[in-house]
Amino acid sequence: MLTPKSLILKHLFALWAGKGLGQGGSRGSPEGSPPPLWLRHLKEQPLLTDQFRNLKRHLQSLKAAHGWKVFALAAPHRRAGVSTLVCNLGLLMSRDFLDQRILLVDTCQQHPALHLAFGLNLQPGLNDYLFDGLNLAQVSQGTFRANLEVVASGEATAEVASPYDLRRFQDFMEEARGHYDFVLVDCPPAFESSDAQAVGGQVDGLIVVAEANRLRYEVLQAYIKEMEKQVRIVGGVLNKREYVIPDFLYRFV
Numbered sequence: 001m002l003t004p005k006s007l008i009l010k011h012l013f014a015l016w017a018g019k020g021l022g023q024g025g026s027r028g029s030p031e032g033s034p035p036p037l038w039l040r041h042l043k044e045q046p047l048l049t050d051q052f053r054n055l056k057r058h059l060q061s062l063k064a065a066h067g068w069k070v071f072a073l074a075a076p077h078r079r080a081g082v083s084t085l086v087c088n089l090g091l092l093m094s095r096d097f098l099d100q101r102i103l104l105v106d107t108c109q110q111h112p113a114l115h116l117a118f119g120l121n122l123q124p125g126l127n128d129y130l131f132d133g134l135n136l137a138q139v140s141q142g143t144f145r146a147n148l149e150v151v152a153s154g155e156a157t158a159e160v161a162s163p164y165d166l167r168r169f170q171d172f173m174e175e176a177r178g179h180y181d182f183v184l185v186d187c188p189p190a191f192e193s194s195d196a197q198a199v200g201g202q203v204d205g206l207i208v209v210a211e212a213n214r215l216r217y218e219v220l221q222a223y224i225k226e227m228e229k230q231v232r233i234v235g236g237v238l239n240k241r242e243y244v245i246p247d248f249l250y251r252f253v
Contacts, residue, residue, distance in 0.1 A: 125154025
């Protein structure tokens with residue numbers, strides 16, 4: 001399970017302008033439970049807050065340098081803590097950027113979690129935008145932070161095998177870019193769904209999330225190589241690191 005302690009002690013970001021791979025949290029919450037909002041009260045987690053600020057500053061620098069502001073987080077496998085990282089990074093950004101609007105988007109059709117973290121409804125959500133003609137204002141839900149909103153996944157549908165290949169999804173991303181200062185997207189695991197690449201191809205950059213003690217480095221290397229064919233990788237979070245970064249990762253440094 002992903003805990004603040006494991007994230008602090010095993011955490012190392014190696015981020016830079018352009019590309020990078022760093023270190024981060026471990027497994028997500030127990031099956032079916034909401035992702036924990038550790039940074040709801042920043043003073044309770046000062047060290048953890050600093051760790052998340054490293055990633056926030058990296059995204060901020062990418063926006064300043066390239067105008068990028070839509071970022072997805074994705075892992076090869078489930079339960080790598082992606083939803084937890086998206087929620088807490090969004091919370092931190094909403095506090096540090098009080099005059100900016102932050103949007104969290106859930107593209108996990110099979111196991112959506114962002115709405116659970118903030119006590120919101122599953123729908124209307126992204127699928128309602130894609131298939132029922134709703135607009136962004138109709139599918140976005142407010143949170144306890146005035147400048148932080150969430151688009152839940154909505155009810156899964158069998159109408160289309162790959163909803164994120166639709167032109168309508170491109171329209172959604174463009175509308176989100178026009179209304180928000182930062183957009184963070186929770187992606188499904190790439191080894192379990194082709195949706196990760198489809199979503200990744202529509203964002204400005206992808207943050208890779210991996211668990212060192214669970215995922216073999218050869219598998220991670222293959223995952224990065226495959227994702228780079230369609231996705232711009234701009235950073236990473238490697239959980240529970242306990243040994244030296246292998247040589248192939250240094251090409252990101």
